[in-house]
Amino acid sequence: MTEPLWWKRGVIYQIYPRSFQDSNGDGVGDLAGITSRLDYLADLGVDAIWLSPHYPSPQEDFGYDIADYLDVDPEYGTLADFDELVMEAHKRDLRVMVDFVPNHSSSAHPWFIESASSADNPKRDWYVWRDPKPDGSAPNNWVSVFGGPAWQKDDKSGQYYLHSFLVSQPDLNWRNPELEREMLDVLRFWMDRGVDGFRIDVAQRCLKDPLLRDNPPAASIDPSSYKFNPEWAATDHIYDSADPDIHLLFRKFRSVLDEYPERFSIAEIHEWDWKRWASYFGDGQGLHMPFNFAPLTAGVDPGRLREIIVAMEAALPDGAWPNWVLGNHDERRIATRLGWEESKAMAVLLLTLRGTPTIYYGDEIGMVETDIPAELQQDPYGRRVPGQGRDGCRTPMQWSAATHAGFSSPDTPSTWLPVHSNHADQNVDTESKDPASRLALYRRLLQLRRANPAFHSGSVEVLQSDSRVVAFRRSHPGADSFVVAANLSDTPARHEVDGDVMGGTDHNRAPTTFNGHLSPWEAVVVKTSNLEPRTTNR
Numbered sequence: 001m002t003e004p005l006w007w008k009r010g011v012i013y014q015i016y017p018r019s020f021q022d023s024n025g026d027g028v029g030d031l032a033g034i035t036s037r038l039d040y041l042a043d044l045g046v047d048a049i050w051l052s053p054h055y056p057s058p059q060e061d062f063g064y065d066i067a068d069y070l071d072v073d074p075e076y077g078t079l080a081d082f083d084e085l086v087m088e089a090h091k092r093d094l095r096v097m098v099d100f101v102p103n104h105s106s107s108a109h110p111w112f113i114e115s116a117s118s119a120d121n122p123k124r125d126w127y128v129w130r131d132p133k134p135d136g137s138a139p140n141n142w143v144s145v146f147g148g149p150a151w152q153k154d155d156k157s158g159q160y161y162l163h164s165f166l167v168s169q170p171d172l173n174w175r176n177p178e179l180e181r182e183m184l185d186v187l188r189f190w191m192d193r194g195v196d197g198f199r200i201d202v203a204q205r206c207l208k209d210p211l212l213r214d215n216p217p218a219a220s221i222d223p224s225s226y227k228f229n230p231e232w233a234a235t236d237h238i239y240d241s242a243d244p245d246i247h248l249l250f251r252k253f254r255s256v257l258d259e260y261p262e263r264f265s266i267a268e269i270h271e272w273d274w275k276r277w278a279s280y281f282g283d284g285q286g287l288h289m290p291f292n293f294a295p296l297t298a299g300v301d302p303g304r305l306r307e308i309i310v311a312m313e314a315a316l317p318d319g320a321w322p323n324w325v326l327g328n329h330d331e332r333r334i335a336t337r338l339g340w341e342e343s344k345a346m347a348v349l350l351l352t353l354r355g356t357p358t359i360y361y362g363d364e365i366g367m368v369e370t371d372i373p374a375e376l377q378q379d380p381y382g383r384r385v386p387g388q389g390r391d392g393c394r395t396p397m398q399w400s401a402a403t404h405a406g407f408s409s410p411d412t413p414s415t416w417l418p419v420h421s422n423h424a425d426q427n428v429d430t431e432s433k434d435p436a437s438r439l440a441l442y443r444r445l446l447q448l449r450r451a452n453p454a455f456h457s458g459s460v461e462v463l464q465s466d467s468r469v470v471a472f473r474r475s476h477p478g479a480d481s482f483v484v485a486a487n488l489s490d491t492p493a494r495h496e497v498d499g500d501v502m503g504g505t506d507h508n509r510a511p512t513t514f515n516g517h518l519s520p521w522e523a524v525v526v527k528t529s530n531l532e533p534r535t536t537n538r
């Protein structure tokens with residue numbers, strides 16, 4: 001059997017460049033800062049870093065509004081700093097993934113400036129321009145994810161352009177072959193610089209209904225509407241995203257990636273129907289993976305989590321590889337959203353389930369959501385739709401008890417978002433010294449995962465358990481097998497299995513013989529006595 005690829009075996013760590021490490025005292029994180037922290041990441045035991053956008057940008061959506069796909073924002077450094085980061089990461093066996101934002105550029109991108117300059121400009125068709133309806137109103141009823149209509153009128157030409165997000169984030173027209181060629185070359189540009197993979201932003205929106213039909217009124221509540229505004233939730237988003245042609249486009253992405261060895265794509269796909277979700281693997285010729293966001297809708301509900309594991313495994317096409325997401329730069333911090341003890345138990349599941357996990361920076365030290373006073377709020381979504389702000393999960397990484405938490409030098413006047421006031425106690429330095437800390441838990445789990453094929457390559461089988469418990473077996477031919485059991489309740493529970501506790505939320509238990517007892521919110525990893533003769537899931 002051949003070794004699985006790095007992105008199957010590995011664990012991805014998401015870095016929000018503005019907030020990881022500031023190297024020059026301007027209060028904003030940067031690439032040199034990230035490079036200076038690579039030892040921490042290698043030591044933590046992750047395999048790849050994914051950088052949220054590092055490109056030149058007016059930063060109206062903090063980099064998800066790109067003004068040049070082929071450079072680095074001066075606030076973050078230079079292409080030379082980028083090359084240095086890749087080189088230093090590779091020296092430490094860390095892969096580097098960047099964010100690819102194909103649905104829209106910034107309105108400050110020279111392409112858009114040209115496109116908007118006149119209706120007959122050669123780049124007009126690189127964006128989505130349409131005449132108004134006869135009454136002068138917008139071409140259809142689509143709304144922006146960030147609130148308000150998805151169309152902006154251009155007084156000069158009288159036409160409207162489409163923006164699925166901010167007015168300053170015009171949608172690119174992927175039906176234009178020149179635009180397509182140019183954007184596929186962007187992938188090559190970064191792979192030539194040594195980039196190992198891409199996280200693809202709002203991937204399924206790249207192609208919409210060619211007739212731009214009105215979305216119908218919502219038939220039911222979409223599980224994803226938990227994070228959207230009421231205006232968004234009022235219609236079914238069947239025409240403004242995921243046109244069936246999208247699968248052809250993803251095959252093109254894939255064939256460009258396949259020009260290089262072992263490159264990888266994982267895409268932001270919001271799709272709750274498992275069959276449709278699975279279709280994005282494109283029979284091994286589409287995306288390497290659509291993100292699995294289902295756990296974000298499950299909280300700590302054991303029944304729902306079991307259901308997700310089983311349904312996702314059943315839906316996976318042959319040869320396709322699963323993945324797990326608990327948090328990212330768009331969601332509330334897990335230590336806040338799920339709860340303090342709850343999120344530790346969930347971390348055990350995240351790092352021991354079958355599939356590639358993504359860790360959001362700071363979750364490994366239990367960073368909690370920061371309350372940002374209105375006058376300091378930065379996120380355009382939160383400023384437009386109250387309550388939707390994402391700043392709270394994007395505050396500076398807490399490295400130490402120092403002023404600005406070691407993120408920025410102490411004489412920096414202020415950081416771009418305030419550092420959480422709990423950083424004096426909760427930070428990498430303090431937690432590194434404490435075997436009971438969350439950081440120690442993550443390190444142990446990552447070590448266990450790396451050392452045992454059952455975790456990074458093996459099969460999974462959900463086990464019968466108490467209704468409050470999620471339990472599964474991980475096994476791999478010729479290797480040790482394990483049972484993971486998590487008590488997702490605030491009362492003690494039991495799970496019977498013979499073997500030794502090798503890890504889990506309570507560091508005092510490993511290594512001891514497992515006695516079946518699970519304290520409230522306790523998760524254990526038990527090595528079962530036998531070597532595994534079974535076959536794998538795939």
Ligand code: GLC
Pocket residue numbers: 061064065101165201202268329330
């Ligand atoms: C994705 C990103 C989010 C961004 C949006 C628009 O959802 O994760 O942060 O605001 O796309 O690009």
Ligand code: CA
Pocket residue numbers: 022023024025026027028029030075
């Ligand atoms: Ca800086």
